[in-house]
Amino acid sequence: MQAERNARWVEGGSKTVVSRKAEVGPDGLRFAALWTRPVPAATINTMATASQPNATTILISGGGIAGLTLGILLKERGWNPLVVERQAAPSRDGYMMDFFGTGWDVAERMELVDAIRAIRYPIDDLKYVDDAGRAYLDVPLDRIRRALDDRYVYLLRSDLERVLLDRAERVGVVVRYGTSIRSLTDAGDRVDVMFEDGETAAAGLVVGADGVHSRVRALALGPEESFARSLDGRVAAFSTPRAPEVGRSVVLHEEPDRLAAFYPISDARMQAMYVFRDDDAPDFVAPDDRLPLLRREFDRGGWITSRVLQDLDDRTPMFYDALTQIVMPRWSIGRVCLIGDACGCLTLVAGQGSHMAMAGAYVLATELSRRPDDHASAFAAYERFFKPLVRRKQDEAARLATRFVPSAGSWTWLRRLALRAIFNRFLLGLVMQSLGGRSVLRGYDR
Numbered sequence: 001m002q003a004e005r006n007a008r009w010v011e012g013g014s015k016t017v018v019s020r021k022a023e024v025g026p027d028g029l030r031f032a033a034l035w036t037r038p039v040p041a042a043t044i045n046t047m048a049t050a051s052q053p054n055a056t057t058i059l060i061s062g063g064g065i066a067g068l069t070l071g072i073l074l075k076e077r078g079w080n081p082l083v084v085e086r087q088a089a090p091s092r093d094g095y096m097m098d099f100f101g102t103g104w105d106v107a108e109r110m111e112l113v114d115a116i117r118a119i120r121y122p123i124d125d126l127k128y129v130d131d132a133g134r135a136y137l138d139v140p141l142d143r144i145r146r147a148l149d150d151r152y153v154y155l156l157r158s159d160l161e162r163v164l165l166d167r168a169e170r171v172g173v174v175v176r177y178g179t180s181i182r183s184l185t186d187a188g189d190r191v192d193v194m195f196e197d198g199e200t201a202a203a204g205l206v207v208g209a210d211g212v213h214s215r216v217r218a219l220a221l222g223p224e225e226s227f228a229r230s231l232d233g234r235v236a237a238f239s240t241p242r243a244p245e246v247g248r249s250v251v252l253h254e255e256p257d258r259l260a261a262f263y264p265i266s267d268a269r270m271q272a273m274y275v276f277r278d279d280d281a282p283d284f285v286a287p288d289d290r291l292p293l294l295r296r297e298f299d300r301g302g303w304i305t306s307r308v309l310q311d312l313d314d315r316t317p318m319f320y321d322a323l324t325q326i327v328m329p330r331w332s333i334g335r336v337c338l339i340g341d342a343c344g345c346l347t348l349v350a351g352q353g354s355h356m357a358m359a360g361a362y363v364l365a366t367e368l369s370r371r372p373d374d375h376a377s378a379f380a381a382y383e384r385f386f387k388p389l390v391r392r393k394q395d396e397a398a399r400l401a402t403r404f405v406p407s408a409g410s411w412t413w414l415r416r417l418a419l420r421a422i423f424n425r426f427l428l429g430l431v432m433q434s435l436g437g438r439s440v441l442r443g444y445d446r
């Protein structure tokens with residue numbers, strides 16, 4: 001019903017703004033009510049005047065990985081993108097990510113590899129440890145690099161964002177921080193947009209690159225619940241003083257329904273990630289409630305997992321979210337299109353979300369540039385090529401999710417045997433190729 005209403009609204013070019021009253025929290029958005037009112041006359045047009053729509057002006061909601069990638073590629077190809085980002089400033093922290101495969105391919109195509117290689121953390125190896133801190137698996141990082149032909153780094157999400165932002169600034173992409181779209185109206189030959197502060201603009205096209213809890217998606221295609229696929233888990237991540245036990249290793253500790261990973265990022269600090277299964281844990285948790293929740297979940301955690309949480313400063317900013325994929329039958333409607341997690345979130349289980357976010361932006365920019373006067377065909381070509389690739393990775397991640405964190409019924413010896421096989425020096429190359437080492441854009445035009 002909602003999708004139908006939105007379809008008519010967008011496709012029909014009605015002069016009515018349909019929007020939802022939004023409660024904006026640091027985690028994303030919860031829509032509380034729906035209201036309808038007439039579009040006020042455009043007061044400020046930052047992109048094009050309402051009477052003179054410019055098809056090459058594109059408003060991108062979200063200045064993260066997908067949004068910045070798209071902004072850069074479109075600007076370089078002669079378009080006029082404006083990126084609006086809800087956060088007041090670029091993010092500086094976040095969580096640690098593996099970067100390789102498809103992401104590396106796009107970075108090469110964009111000539112960003114030197115900047116990415118320059119990101120270095122004091123990491124020599126990856127270890128799995130037991131409750132006593134004894135390593136039952138120790139994999140030199142060089143082995144992983146070699147398995148991926150030296151096209152692999154650990155980086156923070158904010159590192160990748162910074163590399164993209166540097167390029168965006170250099171090529172002249174305008175990025176506006178502290179701004180969010182409140183409502184959208186497809187007027188046929190343009191999209192009329194109203195921002196949270198009441199400012200209005202007209203854009204040729206609007207792209208939602210605003211992540212797993214996308215507002216553009218909610219405004220144009222329907223509520224999150226319609227597209228959410230739960231992988232039955234929650235994740236929290238934060239930066240904290242480095243525990244001496246971690247040293248220069250990425251260290252993982254597993255127990256039933258619990259996984260903790262620690263990444264050294266300097267001599268003094270480490271990045272921590274906690275993943276757990278608990279059907280009673282909420283999907284959305286207010287910032288002040290996150291650490292108490294995590295302390296309860298890991299109160300009997302082995303090795304240093306409980307201690308790190310007990311010692312953590314209560315004011316430490318903490319990322320928290322449910323492991324939720326976004327699976328949608330269509331990614332665009334009228335002049336509005338989605339990229340990245342907004343339409344195809346894989347979750348951290350895949351370890352390739354940033355790669356696919358960049359690749360989706362690359363394909364959309366390429367298809368739009370091939371058909372600058374026909375966005376409908378460009379959107380269709382983008383979806384035709386890229387959606388099946390995302391869907392396959394989503395299904396792989398959904399299958400892997402049941403084994404990503406051990407369950408109470410897991411046989412420890414069997415699990416450790418499997419981990420040893422995966423990281424075996426003779427098999428790792430093959431394993432990494434099947435886990436995202438091979439770029440999905442191989443053969444796709446540069």
Ligand SMILES: Cc1cc2nc3c(=O)[nH]c(=O)nc-3n(C[C@H](O)[C@H](O)[C@H](O)COP(=O)(O)OP(=O)(O)OC[C@H]3O[C@@H](n4cnc5c(N)ncnc54)[C@H](O)[C@@H]3O)c2cc1C
Binds near residue numbers: 061062211
């Ligand atoms: C703990 C964790 C570990 C991960 N590990 C890996 C990994 O190892 N490798 C990997 O490739 N991927 C990993 N991922 C996935 C990866 O981070 C995402 O897939 C990727 O960031 C998606 O990029 P995006 O640009 O679509 O969304 P995001 O990176 O989420 O960016 C969305 C942007 O939109 C902004 N925004 C949100 N709402 C609005 C709004 N209303 N208006 C304006 N702006 C808005 C946000 O502030 C943000 O800047 C991990 C994810 C998590 C949570």
